[in-house]
Amino acid sequence: MEKKYVIGVDVGGQTAKCGVVDAEGNVVAQEVLVSNETSEAAVFIAELAETLKKLIAKAGVEGKIAGIGVGAPNANYYTGNIEFAPNLTWTLAGSKIIPFAKMLSEAMGGLKVTLTNDANAAALGEMKYGVAKLMKIKDFIMITLGTGVGSGIVINGQLLYGHDGFAGELGHTIVVRENGRQCGCGRKGCLEAYCSAIGVARTAKEWLEESEEPSLLRSKSDITSKDVYDAAKDGDALAKRVFDYTGRLLGTQLADFIAFSAPEAIILFGGLARAKEFLTEPIEKAMNDNVLPLWKNKVKLLYSTLPASDAAILGASALGWE
Amino acid sequence: MEKKYVIGVDVGGQTAKCGVVDAEGNVVAQEVLVSNETSEAAVFIAELAETLKKLIAKAGVEGKIAGIGVGAPNANYYTGNIEFAPNLTWTLAGSKIIPFAKMLSEAMGGLKVTLTNDANAAALGEMKYGVAKLMKIKDFIMITLGTGVGSGIVINGQLLYGHDGFAGELGHTIVVRENGRQCGCGRKGCLEAYCSAIGVARTAKEWLEESEEPSLLRSKSDITSKDVYDAAKDGDALAKRVFDYTGRLLGTQLADFIAFSAPEAIILFGGLARAKEFLTEPIEKAMNDNVLPLWKNKVKLLYSTLPASDAAILGASALGWE
Numbered sequence: 001m002e003k004k005y006v007i008g009v010d011v012g013g014q015t016a017k018c019g020v021v022d023a024e025g026n027v028v029a030q031e032v033l034v035s036n037e038t039s040e041a042a043v044f045i046a047e048l049a050e051t052l053k054k055l056i057a058k059a060g061v062e063g064k065i066a067g068i069g070v071g072a073p074n075a076n077y078y079t080g081n082i083e084f085a086p087n088l089t090w091t092l093a094g095s096k097i098i099p100f101a102k103m104l105s106e107a108m109g110g111l112k113v114t115l116t117n118d119a120n121a122a123a124l125g126e127m128k129y130g131v132a133k134l135m136k137i138k139d140f141i142m143i144t145l146g147t148g149v150g151s152g153i154v155i156n157g158q159l160l161y162g163h164d165g166f167a168g169e170l171g172h173t174i175v176v177r178e179n180g181r182q183c184g185c186g187r188k189g190c191l192e193a194y195c196s197a198i199g200v201a202r203t204a205k206e207w208l209e210e211s212e213e214p215s216l217l218r219s220k221s222d223i224t225s226k227d228v229y230d231a232a233k234d235g236d237a238l239a240k241r242v243f244d245y246t247g248r249l250l251g252t253q254l255a256d257f258i259a260f261s262a263p264e265a266i267i268l269f270g271g272l273a274r275a276k277e278f279l280t281e282p283i284e285k286a287m288n289d290n291v292l293p294l295w296k297n298k299v300k301l302l303y304s305t306l307p308a309s310d311a312a313i314l315g316a317s318a319l320g321w322e
Numbered sequence: 323m324e325k326k327y328v329i330g331v332d333v334g335g336q337t338a339k340c341g342v343v344d345a346e347g348n349v350v351a352q353e354v355l356v357s358n359e360t361s362e363a364a365v366f367i368a369e370l371a372e373t374l375k376k377l378i379a380k381a382g383v384e385g386k387i388a389g390i391g392v393g394a395p396n397a398n399y400y401t402g403n404i405e406f407a408p409n410l411t412w413t414l415a416g417s418k419i420i421p422f423a424k425m426l427s428e429a430m431g432g433l434k435v436t437l438t439n440d441a442n443a444a445a446l447g448e449m450k451y452g453v454a455k456l457m458k459i460k461d462f463i464m465i466t467l468g469t470g471v472g473s474g475i476v477i478n479g480q481l482l483y484g485h486d487g488f489a490g491e492l493g494h495t496i497v498v499r500e501n502g503r504q505c506g507c508g509r510k511g512c513l514e515a516y517c518s519a520i521g522v523a524r525t526a527k528e529w530l531e532e533s534e535e536p537s538l539l540r541s542k543s544d545i546t547s548k549d550v551y552d553a554a555k556d557g558d559a560l561a562k563r564v565f566d567y568t569g570r571l572l573g574t575q576l577a578d579f580i581a582f583s584a585p586e587a588i589i590l591f592g593g594l595a596r597a598k599e600f601l602t603e604p605i606e607k608a609m610n611d612n613v614l615p616l617w618k619n620k621v622k623l624l625y626s627t628l629p630a631s632d633a634a635i636l637g638a639s640a641l642g643w644e
Binding site for chain 1: 406460461475477482483484485486487488489490491492494495496498499500507508509574577578579581582583584585586612614615616617620
């Protein structure tokens with residue numbers, strides 16, 4: 001029998017989103033599972049397998065699954081391991097190296113499981129179902145602007161994994177060299193420390209402390225990037241400058257990324273990318289001001305076209321066809 | 323008849339080095355041609371074709387040439403053009419876009435001509451004949467430290483060309499963001515402005531002007547990177563610090579390059595790379611201090627093993643086999 005469906009699993013720090021996806025990219029059934037209630041990888045994987053089996057039954061696609069694709073932080077495509085993921089709680093016999101693909105495959109009766117990090121999964125989704133497919137773009141850099149900053153680099157239609165499977169950690173290239181902000185990775189000045197949702201909130205908090213400038217944000221107790229966005233929409237000058245600053249830093253760094261792989265487009269994705277009305281102009285200006293003349297005004301800046309609710313599942317599921 | 327030889331041509335601003343190369347990477351005949359005596363591309367290409375024909379006759383390999391590979395600044399693999407090369411004097415009907423591959427192929431009776439930029443050619447040479455071949459390294463970044471800073475990025479044994487053929491302009495990523503030095507490309511703070519032979523000489527000159535510190539370099543009228551190297555060998559403290567500074571900047575930037583393509587090794591090549599006794603330690607330290615923890619002390623720093631006199635010809639010739 002022809003295998004006409006795949007399963008996509010997007011593992012995050014709080015939840016795992018699972019879906020059955022058909023060849024056209026329709027999520028025909030989906031489920032959300034809590035991911036931080038156990039500290040045992042084996043327990044979580046058993047629960048995940050149960051959920052997936054129920055999902056397959058619910059969709060009526062028993063025996064028709066070509067494979068399972070999993071997107072997870074710190075996941076390695078080559079080894080199928082999740083290694084030292086700071087935002088995932090589980091261990092396996094005390095170790096933070098989890099052979100996730102192997103364990104899930106065994107729990108699913110031998111179904112093929114392929115793993116990659118969440119940003120790579122997003123890039124795959126864009127390529128198979130999203131704007132890259134639509135525009136026939138085969139060379140692009142996907143930047144995910146979420147809690148952190150991730151990236152997936154696509155070269156001639158292939159994801160770049162590198163020698164060890166960890167290529168594309170562009171969120172941890174250095175954007176501020178002097179007195180850079182502390183990053184969660186232990187170093188200073190990383191792109192992620194500025195251009196993530198957390199980075200935007202930090203910038204706003206720092207600026208509010210440094211001045212007496214009136215701002216709608218002063219009424220908030222613990223500012224989030226969503227608060228900054230809402231304030232900017234309400235015309236708050238400081239909030240708008242925060243996005244301008246964030247966009248300029250990102251655009252400056254994108255210019256260096258372009259010098260590396262000469263992509264046709266940069267594609268932005270993730271919660272923070274929803275602030276595109278405030279980000280696009282400073283990103284494009286900084287990118288084109290800083291790029292080599294040969295690429296000036298030539299590299300497209302695009303936003304993911306996948307529905308936010310399905311994007312993570314779709315991206316992960318794209319691996320299931322491999 | 324089996325085609326057992328290729329021709330490699332390395333086009334530079336002053337000379338073009340040409341050689342006939344066998345399958346084992348021996349340069350069996352070679353010739354050097356002046357490249358800046360004419361402003362007409364057609365004239366230079368006619369002279370080059372004459373030289374190559376004589377070389378083929380001299381080596382006794384008529385009819386045995388599989389192809390011609392050309393390494394040149396601003397050369398594009400996809401189009402076969404040399405476009406807007408600032409260091410090359412020729413134009414074609416007033417244009418700085420020269421369809422070099424097509425013109426040379428016609429002048430050579432239809433022999434296949436393949437073009438790439440000089441740093442990519444160096445990477446190909448390393449892969450086919452050099453240290454990458456020896457150590458079976460398929461993911462590496464070649465950095466050429468010459469008059470400028472070039473790069474060739476190899477991913478899974480393939481050169482990265484990107485969407486437009488111009489990928490790998492790592493010499494023009496920004497290493498000094500605040501008050502960066504003017505670069506020949508028109509922007510400021512580029513790696514090339516600091517870590518090239520010219521950059522080393524500039525650093526030395528700036529530091530000599532800024533202080534009264536005694537230095538062997540004070541006796542020189544127009545300091546070159548070779549002078550700085552000689553002074554460092556003679557124990558000159560300022561000259562040694564120039565290399566230390568150069569190496570640190572390069573190592574810092576290499577850390578970001580690693581986050582992009584996760585290479586197994588960085589391979590250094592070019593005139594300035596001969597100063598490795600002064601460069602290796604600061605490069606490695608800065609690279610490992612600045613890289614994400616997962617790559618700390620894992621990425622090899624290697625130097626080209628190709629004989630300097632043949633390397634450019636060998637690299638270009640590797641394209642001739644394609």
